[in-house]
Amino acid sequence: MPDQEIVLLIERLSPLAFNLTVERLSQAIADAGMRTFAFIDHAGNVKEAGLSMPASTVLTYGKGAGGTPIMLAYPRAAIDFPLHVLVREDSDGQTTISLYPIAARLEASGVPSALAALLAPGE
DSSP: OOOOOOOOOEEEEESSOHHHHHHHHHHHHHHTTOEEEEEEEHHHHHHHTTOOOSOEEEEEEEOHHHHHHHHHHSGGGGGGOSEEEEEEEOTTSOEEEEEOOHHHHHHHTTOOHHHHGGGGGGO
């Protein structure tokens, strides 16, 4: 298998506090007709290990009608599903939203750009 190009991370500062950013992002996912499958609370998990870190949550989300046809046609694209976004709080209280552009990631898995672009609105 040939080496694949690394897809750069997109990061945006949120004008809102961490919890409100997570809430609004979750609502935007629902408003787009997708479902949030999981909230992975990294800060909560490390707390159980006796460690601490600023608030950090990954939301996994999607819609079967969007990703399934791509996974059926290009099985290795399944590594990029469900879609996910990181919301984290810096030590100074600033909230940052991070995600990989799904179209570029899918193209790196061999999905034609025209097909991959259909999922770009989910970013």
